Amino acid sequence: MLSRPDLVVVDDHVLLAEALVSNLAANGCSALAREPAAATPAALAELAPRLVLLDLDLGAGRSSCPLIAGLRRAGLPVLVLTGVTDRLRIAEAIEAGAIGYQPKAADLATLLEAVRAALQAVTAAGSERRLDPLDPAGSAQLLAELARSRHEAERNRRPFESLTSREAEALWQLCAGHTVPDIARAWVVSEATVRSHVRGVLVKLNVGSQVAAVALAATHGWTYPQPLCGPNPR
Numbered sequence: 001m002l003s004r005p006d007l008v009v010v011d012d013h014v015l016l017a018e019a020l021v022s023n024l025a026a027n028g029c030s031a032l033a034r035e036p037a038a039a040t041p042a043a044l045a046e047l048a049p050r051l052v053l054l055d056l057d058l059g060a061g062r063s064s065c066p067l068i069a070g071l072r073r074a075g076l077p078v079l080v081l082t083g084v085t086d087r088l089r090i091a092e093a094i095e096a097g098a099i100g101y102q103p104k105a106a107d108l109a110t111l112l113e114a115v116r117a118a119l120q121a122v123t124a125a126g127s128e129r130r131l132d133p134l135d136p137a138g139s140a141q142l143l144a145e146l147a148r149s150r151h152e153a154e155r156n157r158r159p160f161e162s163l164t165s166r167e168a169e170a171l172w173q174l175c176a177g178h179t180v181p182d183i184a185r186a187w188v189v190s191e192a193t194v195r196s197h198v199r200g201v202l203v204k205l206n207v208g209s210q211v212a213a214v215a216l217a218a219t220h221g222w223t224y225p226q227p228l229c230g231p232n233p234r
Contacts, residue, residue, distance in 0.1 A: 005030045006119060007051040010039040010067075011081070012059035020053070020081075020111075027112050029119075036062070041070035049076065050122050053115065056082035056093055056101070063089070065096040072097030077131055079118045081111075091146035100134035156220045159205050167204070170197040172224035175214050 006029045011017040017033035024031040032047065036058040044052060052071055058064050068078050080093045080101040090101050099121065102114040117134055125131050133139035163171065173183045180198065184191045198210060207213050216222075 003030070005032050005047060005049045007031050007053050007115065008039070008044055008047055008049040009033045009053045009081075010036060010044075010058075010064075011055040012036050012057070013055075023108055024112070024115065029112075029115060036064075036067075039067065041067070041074040041076070044071060044076055045074040051115070051118050052076050052078045053081050054078050054098075056080050056084050056089065063092070065092050068093055068096040068098050077118065077122050077125075079114065079134075087142060088146055088149050091142035094133065094139050094142055095146060099131045100139070153220075157222075160217070160220070160222045162204050163201060164197075166197045167200045168224050170194060171201050171213060171217060171222075174198070174201075174210050175217055175224075 007024070009017045009020050009024075009031055011020075011033070012035065014033070014035060017035075021031040021033045031053075032049070034044070036055075039054075054064050054068065054071075056064050058067070064080070068080070071078050078098045080090070080098045081104060082090065082093075082101055083104040084090060085103075093101060099118060100114065102111055106114075114134075121131060121134060160168070160171075170183060173186075178186075180191050180194045184194045187194065198213075201213055202208065202210070205213050205216055207216055
């Protein structure tokens with residue numbers, strides 16, 4: 001039976017993960033490397049590491065936050081290793097249950113120090129697996145920034161949510177590069193009718209032009225997957 005490792009390194013860059021395992025082993029930490037596809041909560045729980053060192057990006061645009069949540073439910077502590085500098089993304093990892101994060105840009109000595117601190121915290125927590133963040137103040141600040149960002153995003157969405165279905169579709173068509181005459185032909189209505197819907201969009205979004213409305217939609221990531229009230233303009 002294999003002895004319980006100190007940690008498992010999960011990273012989509014296999015060579016980096018293996019290099020970390022080798023360096024950690026040379027500094028007294030028993031470690032294994034696992035690719036993201038094999039790093040399910042059940043599979044890692046079977047290995048029962050004291051700590052999971054997990055990359056925030058798992059390749060193909062996948063975030064490890066869902067995996068962090070699953071690992072925490074399985075009772076496995078997670079320290080995030082990341083090249084990401086976006087504080088909000090790091091905050092999402094902390095929110096999901098990571099006890100801390102370590103930048104990939106840090107030198108090996110700093111990484112080893114972070115791993116040892118995390119292992120000490122795990123040991124101190126004992127079998128309860130109830131872990132506080134390694135940096136409570138820093139984590140609290142990150143989570144506060146995330147909350148503010150979400151509040152702002154919600155506030156920015158409200159004007160778009162107030163649009164009628166026709167107004168939303170008109171904006172969607174404008175974002176796709178269609179003109180008022182294009183939309184009128186597609187809807188089989190007068191241009192005056194379309195312009196009335198466009199005016200509604202401008203008033204509700206508090207902008208002065210169609211270009212500004214399109215720019216605001218792009219800025220706030222507004223999308224309208226498909227028109228509900230008629231065919232696309234040709």
